[in-house]
Amino acid sequence: xxxxxxxxxxxxxxxxxxxxxxxxxxxxxxxxxxxxxxxxxxxxxxxxxxxxxxxxxxxxxxxxxxxxxxxxxxxxxxxxxxxxxxxxxxxxxxxxxxxxxxxxxxxxxxxxxxxxxxxxxxxxxxxxxxxxxxxxxxxxxxxxxxxxxxxxxxxxxxxxxxxxxxxxxxxxxxxxxxxxxxxxxxxxxxxxxxxxxxxxxxxxxxxxxxxxxxxxxxxxxxxxxxxxxxxxxxxxxxxxxxxxxxxxxxxxxxxxxxxxxxxxxxxxxxxxxxxxxxxxxxxxxxxxxxxxxxxxxxxxxxxxxxxxxxxxxxxxxxxxxxx
Amino acid sequence: xxxxxxxxxxxxxxxxxxxxxxxxxxxxxxxxxxxxxxxxxxxxxxxxxxxxxxxxxxxxxxxxxxxxxxxxxxxxxxxxxxxxxxxxxxxxxxxxxxxxxxxxxxxxxxxxxxxxxxxxxxxxxxxxxxxxxxxxxxxxxxxxxxxxxxxxxxxxxxxxxxxxxxxxxxxxxxxxxxxxxxxxxxxxxxxxxxxxxxxxxxxxxxxxxxxxxxxxxxxxxxxxxxxxxxxxxxxxxxxxxxxxxxxxxxxxxxxxxxxxxxxxxxxxxxxxxxxxxxxxxxxxxxxxxxxxxxxxxxxxxxxxxxxxxxxxxxxxxxxxxxx
Numbered sequence: 003x004x005x006x007x008x009x010x011x012x013x014x015x016x017x018x019x020x021x022x023x024x025x026x027x028x029x030x031x032x033x034x035x036x037x038x039x040x041x042x043x044x045x046x047x048x049x050x051x052x053x054x055x056x057x058x059x060x061x062x063x064x065x066x067x068x069x070x071x072x073x074x075x076x077x078x079x080x081x082x083x084x085x086x087x088x089x090x091x092x093x094x095x096x097x098x099x100x101x102x103x104x105x106x107x108x109x110x111x112x113x114x115x116x117x118x119x120x121x122x123x124x125x126x127x128x129x130x131x132x133x134x135x136x137x138x139x140x141x142x143x144x145x146x147x148x149x150x151x152x153x154x155x156x157x158x159x160x161x162x163x164x165x166x167x168x169x170x171x172x173x174x175x176x177x178x179x180x181x182x183x184x185x186x187x188x189x190x191x192x193x194x195x196x197x198x199x200x201x202x203x204x205x206x207x208x209x210x211x212x213x214x215x216x217x218x219x220x221x222x223x224x225x226x227x228x229x230x231x232x233x234x235x236x237x238x239x240x241x242x243x244x245x246x247x248x249x250x251x252x253x254x255x256x257x258x259x260x261x262x263x264x265x266x267x268x269x270x271x272x273x274x275x276x277x278x279x280x281x282x283x284x285x286x287x288x289x290x291x292x293x294x295x296x297x298x299x300x301x302x303x304x305x306x307x308x309x310x311x312x313x314x315x316x317x318x319x320x321x322x323x324x325x
Numbered sequence: 326x327x328x329x330x331x332x333x334x335x336x337x338x339x340x341x342x343x344x345x346x347x348x349x350x351x352x353x354x355x356x357x358x359x360x361x362x363x364x365x366x367x368x369x370x371x372x373x374x375x376x377x378x379x380x381x382x383x384x385x386x387x388x389x390x391x392x393x394x395x396x397x398x399x400x401x402x403x404x405x406x407x408x409x410x411x412x413x414x415x416x417x418x419x420x421x422x423x424x425x426x427x428x429x430x431x432x433x434x435x436x437x438x439x440x441x442x443x444x445x446x447x448x449x450x451x452x453x454x455x456x457x458x459x460x461x462x463x464x465x466x467x468x469x470x471x472x473x474x475x476x477x478x479x480x481x482x483x484x485x486x487x488x489x490x491x492x493x494x495x496x497x498x499x500x501x502x503x504x505x506x507x508x509x510x511x512x513x514x515x516x517x518x519x520x521x522x523x524x525x526x527x528x529x530x531x532x533x534x535x536x537x538x539x540x541x542x543x544x545x546x547x548x549x550x551x552x553x554x555x556x557x558x559x560x561x562x563x564x565x566x567x568x569x570x571x572x573x574x575x576x577x578x579x580x581x582x583x584x585x586x587x588x589x590x591x592x593x594x595x596x597x598x599x600x601x602x603x604x605x606x607x608x609x610x611x612x613x614x615x616x617x618x619x620x621x622x623x624x625x626x627x628x629x630x631x632x633x634x635x636x637x638x639x640x641x642x643x644x645x646x647x648x
Binding site for chain 1: 481484485486487488491492493495496498589590597599603604605606607608609611613615616617618619621624625627629630631634639641643645
């Protein structure tokens with residue numbers, strides 16, 4: 003029986019969960035808030051390396067105020083003890099919470115449903131909201147467990163007419179400074195960044211995070227190529243080989259056009275970032291090539307839905323989620 | 326000395342001016358509001374066929390309340406008498422308004438400054454806001470007098486990656502019903518619609534307004550072609566020949582890609598409507614071809630600035646104004 007406020011508190015917990023990414027990786031970045039009579043007594047998110055868990059941080063924060071309160075947690079509390087700490091379902095049960103509201107059940111077989119059962123056995127009222135993973139910042143966790151692959155974000159920067167270079171090949175910079183800074187922030191939240199072999203050879207991109215204070219967050223670098231890669235890079239020969247990227251939950255694909263098209267054609271793009279500059283290039287290099295969408299029906303079957311749109315300087319960022 | 330409220334009242338007058346279009350054409354569609362102590366006593370817009378003028382309607386509406394009030398009018402009141410009515414500058418002077426706020430001065434040589442002078446001679450305080458014509462709904466009037474050509478809107482409907490058809494040529498319908506209805510509303514506000522010869526032969530478009538109650542507003546039809554056109558159509562052989570379209574103040578260019586490119590390359594697009602569907606086509610037909618933008622510098626020199634953005638069903642409409 004979800005209450006009117008549940009969505010608001012769960013969104014707040016999801017916002018906290020963002021702080022866990024990517025430091026908690028490959029563990030899921032979870033957010034938790036403890037509320038009583040509309041007042042927040044504790045909050046937490048998964049710490050670097052994956053422990054302590056969000057619930058443990060929030061309970062520690064709330065202390066005895068947790069008794070009789072409501073816990074909002076983005077993911078079902080874990081039911082498995084580990085050498086690194088007790089099961090959260092036990093911790094939460096002992097704290098005497100009156101109610102636990104969960105964003106989504108954990109597909110991890112070690113928890114899947116048993117976390118919830120243990121809370122109910124301890125007398126807590128449990129509400130499962132069944133939110134989609136992307137609304138909870140758990141897309142990477144869900145993709146890992148359901149598809150044994152990372153969650154993939156494709157970044158495209160283009161003109162109004164879908165070009166990434168002029169007819170003479172000029173491409174730097176189509177989008178402005180604010181878009182590029184936003185792109186670096188997205189990099190800082192990825193576990194790995196991927197470019198194609200052509201981009202690697204032509205641009206020798208650094209693919210690091212050039213934002214003050216976040217330089218240490220530069221993700222690992224991957225190339226889609228059958229050729230050689232520089233030291234510190236990994237190579238995969240097809241988009242399907244992303245399953246082999248160990249410990250990578252969030253992969254950002256940055257181009258070029260051929261690589262973008264390969265991932266789109268393989269239906270391996272979960273989220274699309276389009277940074278668009280207010281300019282028409284006309285007859286330039288298209289942002290993507292053939293992706294197997296011969297008919298409009300096939301194209302619309304991707305089910306892209308706009309999730310966010312914002313103005314970045316003179317540019318526009320649109321974020322699409324695949325249905 | 327513009328006051329804080331002036332912008333608000335002028336925007337309201339500009340909204341009224343919208344009602345004049347296209348019925349007042351080829352006369353400029355003007356809006357007028359008479360305000361005293363924050364209360365509106367009269368409002369008007371240019372009537373069908375161009376008379377009465379907006380000021381005359383608003384003054385008639387206000388009656389004796391106009392004395393000592395402020396008139397907001399989008400365009401400088403006319404200074405020339407005609408067989409169809411007295412000069413608005415005289416009418417306004419006689420009504421004893423304390424203040425007249427004007428959106429832009431009229432480039433028409435019969436008025437240019439003399440309307441304002443006559444108001445000042447009659448003792449009114451005159452404030453000229455110098456707004457840009459597009460903010461006042463006077464783009465067509467300004468283009469006609471400054472460039473001896475209609476104001477041109479280019480409409481493009483495309484996918485996220487800038488395509489207007491799939492790789493197999495399928496193009497109906499990329500955008501949804503709400504976008505198409507909005508496109509018909511834009512048609513209803515144009516004096517003429519233009520398509521290329523290819524589109525004319527391939528689609529035999531009706532180019533009429535298919536919105537209930539607005540069927541009578543279907544604009545005249547023009548083709549960019551060196552070939553024959555059906556009865557009721559006009560033909561021009563180059564974008565530059567739009568100067569010969571008699572009485573047309575607002576021209577809407579609807580495509581196809583070659584026609585859109587010809588107008589863009591000729592720098593004859595003042596306003597750009599992009600209806601974008603949430604779909605990637607990949608390797609389809611580009612919305613525009615080469616428009617002479619070999620360098621990014623040349624492309625950005627167009628100075629496109631976003632004027633409006635709205636959601637239409639699943640689609641997005643972006644409106645750009647050329648700088």
